[in-house]
Amino acid sequence: MDVISVIRTKRDRGELSDEQIDWVIDAYTHGAVADEQMSALAMAILLNGMNRREIARWTAAMIASGERMDFSSLSRPTADKHSTGGVGDKITLPLAPLVAACGAAVPQLSGRGLGHTGGTLDKLESIPGWRALLSNEEMLDVLNGAGSVICAAGDGLAPADKKLYALRDVTGTVEAIPLIASSIMSKKIAEGTGSLVLDVKVGSGAFMKTLDDARELASTMVGLGTDHGVRTVALLTDMSTPLGLTAGNALEVRESVEVLAGGGPADVVDLTLALAREMLDAAGLSDADPAKALADGSAMDVWRRMISAQGGDPDAALPEARETHTVTVPSSGVLTRLDAYDIGVAAWRLGAGRARKEDPVQAGAGVVLHAKPGDSVVAGRPLLTLHTDTPERFEYALEALTSTYDVSPTGTDFSPRPTILDRIS
Numbered sequence: 347m348d349v350i351s352v353i354r355t356k357r358d359r360g361e362l363s364d365e366q367i368d369w370v371i372d373a374y375t376h377g378a379v380a381d382e383q384m385s386a387l388a389m390a391i392l393l394n395g396m397n398r399r400e401i402a403r404w405t406a407a408m409i410a411s412g413e414r415m416d417f418s419s420l421s422r423p424t425a426d427k428h429s430t431g432g433v434g435d436k437i438t439l440p441l442a443p444l445v446a447a448c449g450a451a452v453p454q455l456s457g458r459g460l461g462h463t464g465g466t467l468d469k470l471e472s473i474p475g476w477r478a479l480l481s482n483e484e485m486l487d488v489l490n491g492a493g494s495v496i497c498a499a500g501d502g503l504a505p506a507d508k509k510l511y512a513l514r515d516v517t518g519t520v521e522a523i524p525l526i527a528s529s530i531m532s533k534k535i536a537e538g539t540g541s542l543v544l545d546v547k548v549g550s551g552a553f554m555k556t557l558d559d560a561r562e563l564a565s566t567m568v569g570l571g572t573d574h575g576v577r578t579v580a581l582l583t584d585m586s587t588p589l590g591l592t593a594g595n596a597l598e599v600r601e602s603v604e605v606l607a608g609g610g611p612a613d614v615v616d617l618t619l620a621l622a623r624e625m626l627d628a629a630g631l632s633d634a635d636p637a638k639a640l641a642d643g644s645a646m647d648v649w650r651r652m653i654s655a656q657g658g659d660p661d662a663a664l665p666e667a668r669e670t671h672t673v674t675v676p677s678s679g680v681l682t683r684l685d686a687y688d689i690g691v692a693a694w695r696l697g698a699g700r701a702r703k704e705d706p707v708q709a710g711a712g713v714v715l716h717a718k719p720g721d722s723v724v725a726g727r728p729l730l731t732l733h734t735d736t737p738e739r740f741e742y743a744l745e746a747l748t749s750t751y752d753v754s755p756t757g758t759d760f761s762p763r764p765t766i767l768d769r770i771s
């Protein structure tokens with residue numbers, strides 16, 4: 347087998363054989379195929395696509411590049427959720443303990459933010475003492491003791507994807523549906539969950555900008571999960587405006603704790619409950635009532651146990667940014683648009699996100715929204731508050747916010763967009 351013939355096959359719109367796929371993933375993982383050769387192949391895949399057989403084989407080869415976790419010793423059924431990423435998407439934080447409080451075991455391997463979307467681990471690391479890096483044994487201990495665990499994926503899980511994802515990130519080849527689907531699903535299948543709910547985001551703040559693309563990604567991932575014996579469903583959810591009222595690490599932890607305490611913004615609560623019901627159904631626990639577990643404090647109890655088991659202090663004060671700057675409402679009326687992508691970029695520029703994997707993030711940085719689309723607003727009142735430790739960033743963040751919102755005098759032209767746009771199973 348030689349790599350140039352593999353690249354030529356895809357460049358010339360051919361189908362890669364099973365043998366070509368197995369060989370190229372293995373050779374790349376072990377350094378026998380160079381980064382420049384793999385980036386040529388990734389670009390050929392982005393431009394010419396892969397069929398269902400090729401995607402399934404590519405995913406299987408990435409799973410086989412590393413270890414598979416085994417949760418069969420647990421007495422509870424396992425359920426996991428994966429979001430394709432968005433702005434203000436803090437749902438994993440209340441969701442994992444909520445579903446655990448309803449009887450499932452929730453092993454949630456999560457990532458860090460890159461670009462304008464936040465990462466679950468960065469958010470949780472704003473809790474003093476909390477640790478993202480656990481050994482497989484520690485992960486099982488937290489899962490057994492608390493019912494849910496949120497931690498970083500170990501180096502042994504789908505190492506081919508780890509290498510390939512880092513390469514795609516710097517070669518303009520992230521946005522290929524076969525590569526996104528195989529990347530996400532190889533990690534989830536190797537993780538060993540019995541059921542999986544996918545939250546596929548659609549809109550300006552998401553990878554998928556249109557419903558058609560999101561449907562294609564969702565059905566590809568549902569097919570891959572199902573073929574590997576993982577009960578998989580996908581919700582397509584709106585990411586044209588941020589979720590909730592905060593984007594930024596500690597700000598989002600605070601909002602998640604509000605949800606666990608029975609409050610919080612309606613869109614965050616609704617989506618958390620909808621995803622919880624899907625996870626419980628997929629895990630065979632459809633009789634459980636997640637709304638009750640939020641209201642009676644049992645989800646909060648699991649959260650506190652989970653945070654403490656990972657070294658965090660659930661009662662510690664969260665970090666706050668040293669400086670704030672307020673953007674006011676330009677004219678009275680109804681807020682008809684508030685763009686997710688722009689808010690994500692502003693939060694990132696304020697220090698909540700990173701440009702390179704090794705960059706640090708500011709725990710307190712981010713954006714607080716004082717209104718959501720559909721709300722009445724009054725001229726001169728606060729619309730957004732920007733938070734950062736480094737005030738020299740305000741100007742750069744404000745440059746991202748020049749055409750982020752529309753206010754209509756009457757609101758008659760406003761049409762609300764539901765949070766859940768479709769379901770694929």
Ligand code: URA
Pocket residue numbers: 430511520525526527529530
């Ligand atoms: N998240 C992943 O894990 N992989 C991708 O390719 C895109 C988003």
